[in-house]
Amino acid sequence: MSVFISGATGFIAQHIVAQLLENDFKVIGSVRSQEKADKLLKQFNNNENLTLEIVKDISLPNAFHEVFAKYKGKIKYVLHTSSPFFFDSDDYEKDLLIPALNGTENILNAILDHAADTVERVVITSSEAAMIDITRYFDPTFFYDENSWNPTSHEEALINGVHAYTASKKFAEKYAWDFIEEHKNQIKFALTTVNPCNVFGPQQFDENVTSPMNTSCEIINKLVHSSVDTKVDRTTMGKFIDVRDVAKAHLLALQNDNLIGERLLLISSGFDEQSILDIINDDFPALKGKIRVGNPGTGALQNWKGSIHDNSKTRKLLRFEFLPLKKSVDDTVSQILRHEEKL
Structure with missing residues (x-):
């Protein structure tokens, strides 16, 4: 039996695929083009346990039906990681809201129609965004945990790209939980969201x-390529988790019964540009004096002033320690410099 993963070329998805293969799973992944498929297969050394299928647009009706019909009876686990993550758009409905919701709807209906009796677990890559009130994210009186839901309405989602993205994650995840309840007598699988x-x-x-990198890692990449005159952007701040921990949580959600029906809130710590700059300046002598220093020791890592979260339930369920910001930044910067032959 195999694991199906949508959006296999994604930043998070590639780490998930790597961990699945390391654990001897047979993996069927969807990609948007043959070119992407060829590249990914080559990167994984044409691993015999990795098969890729083309799904050009997850938002189109019945997008996943052909794949699930092809592998009928062979798919036991489904990981749905494919969803847009960006903020710049001229059409929030078309670029963010519709793909996120339709992609989730399409993959769940494909399971219902072609694999309802074989798929046992579905894990959906959701987001902290589905849990927060984006208007209060930096409000120290705002609290959220695994039970919280983003209150953004469809009308409010069209205000700007940030509202649209966060709402898209809420709408898609809410659809999945409602789907489980509606079809509980027709399906075999249990759901977990990460x-x-x-x-x-x-x-x-x-x-x-x-260059640029994916949306989140570009925050680090931009600072690696900053100058001593670059001003520290105090608005670039939030909370972080390492991609390897995210991938690990997906695998555990497939295998551990205690994660069935759970929403896993993955947060390691707060961050801002100052926190990242402190780590880079301390750990990469080749960059010191070339990038901004700012005011060391005053960043969000030491002094978070925004919203309060509680993900103690998630940490207890997962039973592993999340990687710290220092490790995540060091490994990211090392890779960037190595790729640019500066290390």
């Missing part, structure tokens, strides 16, 4: 280092 905050950490492969 809800990470900003995801840092190295790419699975050095050659995937680009």
Whole structure:
């Protein structure tokens, strides 16, 4: 039996695929083009346990039906990681809300129609965004945990890109939980959602280092390529989790019965540009004097002043320690410099 993973070329998804293969799972992944499939297969050394299928657009009706029909009776686990993550758009409905919701709807209906009797676990990559009130994220009186839901309405989601992205994660995840309840007598599988905050950490492969990088890692990449005159942006702040921890949580959600029906809030610590700069300046002598220093020791890592979260339930369920910001930043920067032959 196999694991199906949507969006296999994604930043998080590639780490999940790597960990699945390391644990001897047979993996079927969806990608958007043959070119992407060829590249990913080559990166994984044409591993015989990895098969890739083309799904050009997850938002189109019945997007996953052909794949699930092809592998009928062979898929035991499903990981749905594919969803847009960006803020710049001229059409929030088309670019963010519709793909996120339709992608989730399409994959769950494909399971219902073609694999209801074989799929046992479904894990959806949701987001901290589905749990927060984006208007109060930096409000120290705002509290959230695994039971919290983003209150953004459809109308409010169209205000700007940040509102649209956070709402898209809420709408898609809520659909999944409602689907489980509606079809509980027709399906075999149980659901878990993985809800990470900003995801840092190295790419699975050095050659995937680009400029710009994926949305979250670009925060670090931008600072690596900053100058001493660059001002520290005090608005670039939030909470972080390492991509390797996110991948590990997905695998545990497939295997551990105690994670069935849970929403896993993945947060390691707070961060801001100052916190990241402190780590880079301390740990990379080759960059010291070339990038901004700011005011060391005053960052969000030491002095978070925003919203309060409690993910103690998630930590207790997962039973592993999340990687600290220092490790995540060090490994990301090392990879960037290595790729650019500066290390």
